[in-house]
Amino acid sequence: MSLLGAIEAGGTKFVCGIGKEDGTVLERISFPTTTPEETMAQVVSFFEGKGVEAIGAGSFGPIDPVKGSPTYGRITTTPKPHWSQFDMVGYLRSHFNVPIEFDTDVNGAALGEYTWGAAKDADSCLYITVGTGIGAGAVVNGELVHGLSHPEMGHIMVRRHPKDSYEGTCPYHGDCLEGVAAGPSLSRRWGVQGAELTKDHPAWEMEAYYLAQALMNYILILSPQKIVMGGGVMKQLQLFPLIHSQLQQLLGGYLQLDETNANIADYIVPPQLGDNAGLCGALALAKKALAEA
């Protein structure tokens, strides 16, 4: 079985791994994200001489994942110092003569859960991460969704919870979904980190209200066969039943589908790849690169 290289390029840390086409990770390493020169040198040094036959990179963004575009392969307008316009695919190509697949971290995670995880029996799925930010990736008819660029589902508009007076953290939209429901909004609204709030704190009902609204829109627009919710905030597993019931209330019986009714607890689920979701996502991108080469 071929050896594959996986890069989970996060804004705080990079995780690199060597894995196989069945999703097994044989070896992994992690280091902080500093400058492209320093960080990418560590990436190259990890993979050199290991004989990987393809590399997949799931990256923080925004990025340009559209093949054929003049800026394909770059991290584009990130506010992260030093990384704006960095040509990651160009850099990797200059060191490794193997097929490379480059996408957002969440598209990678969606493909990983679709290939080996919670959505492996579906034709379509949505992976959402709720953490420092909110992002999502989608697989439709077995393919990742790109189009004009990559989805930016975290920034959709939501209705305000009637008891929420917090103005929102998003520098572009104020109180878009990410502005009112990502980790930083939780801690600013309640004055303590989300993880320190008790499991019956009203924060979770409000959080579930916003996430259920987002899911309603995602379901009505994409109709995914499975929804996987990961990221730091979703480690608060009490959110799942709250989201299930709020979503059913919002849908008002409109969709007469088992998935949104009796079987909702099997429809909206935590990642099966757990903390490996990001790295396995990059591995799934590498597998794709090899298959399409």
Add this chain to the structure above:
Amino acid sequence: MSLLGAIEAGGTKFVCGIGKEDGTVLERISFPTTTPEETMAQVVSFFEGKGVEAIGAGSFGPIDPVKGSPTYGRITTTPKPHWSQFDMVGYLRSHFNVPIEFDTDVNGAALGEYTWGAAKDADSCLYITVGTGIGAGAVVNGELVHGLSHPEMGHIMVRRHPKDSYEGTCPYHGDCLEGVAAGPSLSRRWGVQGAELTKDHPAWEMEAYYLAQALMNYILILSPQKIVMGGGVMKQLQLFPLIHSQLQQLLGGYLQLDETNANIADYIVPPQLGDNAGLCGALALAKKALAEA
């Protein structure tokens, strides 16, 4: 070139046509939608002996377009008398031994505009109709989006316009997008039909506000390369520039793409197939049926 049969199955009338793979319509007929027995007998009688090699049907819904599902090919839970659970594909198969493709009317229209119309140079597109209801179909990576069922994008939640006190027409959600922005909400809110309102009436700014919110969500979730807006309400062409500017305001410069900035007037456009969008959509479904047979 093969002859193809097209059925635009609307809740008020059926339009049937004979066309070719290049999108040309050679012959068409239209009759009111009454009972399945009566209406479908007219469909059969129109196509009989014409030698069509495939049939495409774009139907009012909700329908089950998911191949392999036990209720595939049916109109499912429509409130329209006599049509609930009608097996359209089964009926057509019992009369014509040719490949059949069955989908929603808006998925058909999306595929038609993608194949021959406003989106013919794109890899992905979204077609939205704003009329008696609001519906949309999407093509992603060249394929129609289905998943769990078919999208129901008209029912997403929107924020209320600050000057709008109308409660909304949707029996399920009250003031979802369709509830506040479809044709019937226009006439109930303002007391006259939309077509009778002057072009500078504040109704259009409010309408554009709601539609721009929907487009923002569709773009952030699907990232389509082209957006085509049709249906009765969109014949008010003054809506297009209002939607363009409201959408840019809502996005707040977040997407640094030509399509949502300088070139927005070429990005969000009327249908190029005009009043033939529905029938050409069904023709595109027939072409797909033939290609996949």
